[in-house]
Amino acid sequence: MSISLLLEMASSSDPDRTAVVADDIRLTTEQLSTLADGGAGIITGSGAQHVAYVGTGGAMLPLLLFASARAAVPVTPLNYRLSADGLRALLDRLPDPLVVVDDEYRDAVGDGYRVLGSTEFLDGARTAEPVAEFADPDAVGVVLFTSGTTSTPKAVELTHANLTSYITGTVEFGAADPGDAALICVPPYHIAGVSAALSNLYAGRKMVYLTNFDAGEWIRLVGTENVTSATVVPTMLDRIVTILDADKVALPSLRTLAYGGSKVALPLVRRALSLLPDVGFVNAYGLTETSSTIAVLTPDDHRAALSAADDAAIRRLGSVGQPVPGIEVQIRGEDGTVLGAGEPGELFVRGEQVSGRYTGVGSVLDENGWFPTRDVAHLDADGYLFIGGRSDDTIIRGGENIAPAEIEDVLVEHPHVRDCAVVGADDPEWGQIIVAVVVPQPGADPDVDDLRAHVRAQLRGSRTPDRVVFRDELPTNATGKVLRRDLVGELNATTKESL
Structure with missing residues (x-):
């Protein structure tokens, strides 16, 4: 099954339903389908073997996903936050691409490529000779580069069958209520951005795009667009919760809030659950290579774990739930x-x-x-x-393998700790030592010995951090993953300078 069929089903079933809202753009399912046909005509006429997109997303992401599918050409949304050299290095790995780019990133793309501005592509799609074909289900539909937080990015190939099997296996067609709306603020080059465009269209929800995340604007859009569901990464959830807690804002339309992309500290999850008692929380875990979510901790699982009395059930709040169908x-x-x-x-x-x-x-x-x-x-x-x-994050201290997560889970429960990451730094005696990088709670001044004692009281002594350092925030990528390699590099450089 081609992803083209998802749009075909949506537009045939309810052509006048609003499908996309992004700034001043509002498109019905029929309008999106018509633009996708015209966009496919542009792609086919260019002779390109691949489509690359460099931009913040919004309406351009679903348009290019479906236009490329109807041209039977793979599409790759690229990380617009990369340096010009990093961006071009990825473009050079794509076969004969047509590069569609938002105006602000045109200089970063540079010369030497077949390039169309996003506005030019959108305007051209309105008048181009339409093309509409269904790609072979086993053909590659989307290529995404992994984040490359620990190595050179790999190009993951997702076929139409991979993508549609995820959608049809986890989403009921047209199951959304007429007024349902999904707020999407995950980046277009992440698998969550791709799956959000496909799954919400298939379910029948209006897709409201926030291309540059701001917690205050996110809260405003929930209210003005009557948003019923949303997906955020941990850093976004933290900022949203901070405003909700300080300003006592109500979000009466919101029914479901999914979070994922990386691990979320349990104190933050519990705080969010208490601030939004009528919202169903979902923890979604997946990978680029799996076409998005493979396990889900449901709203019922969240509330059951929060109110549980036995340790096993309480611990489930820190799980990613059970595998999807x-x-x-x-x-x-x-x-x-x-x-x-x-x-x-x-x-x-x-x-x-x-x-x-x-x-x-x-x-x-x-x-x-x-x-x-x-x-x-x-x-x-x-x-x-x-x-x-x-597995790459495992610390090997004196020949013993130590998982950072078990230390982080204990340390983040300390009342003076807002966030933390545990990494291994080079050491001539032990090979590696355990370093806890801690972001204190606002106004707190944690004591190093107290933090180490807190960990030692709950874990074996060999799990106690050898060093504790403090930072205002942890370095993360756009999906909230902590850039551990950056932390290790800084710690190792500091150690060498002190020798």
């Missing part, structure tokens, strides 16, 4: 053995939505179709999935 999971040890409940190992996933294929590399699925996520994880006795971070 069509997804199988396994936790494997280093020798490949499938592990039981409570045993940490590497998470493997399998299902039709799982790609596991990279440009220039090919498929990394094993002979039975399992994808190695490189995430450390475990399942509890009832099948709830807990993510312990990337």
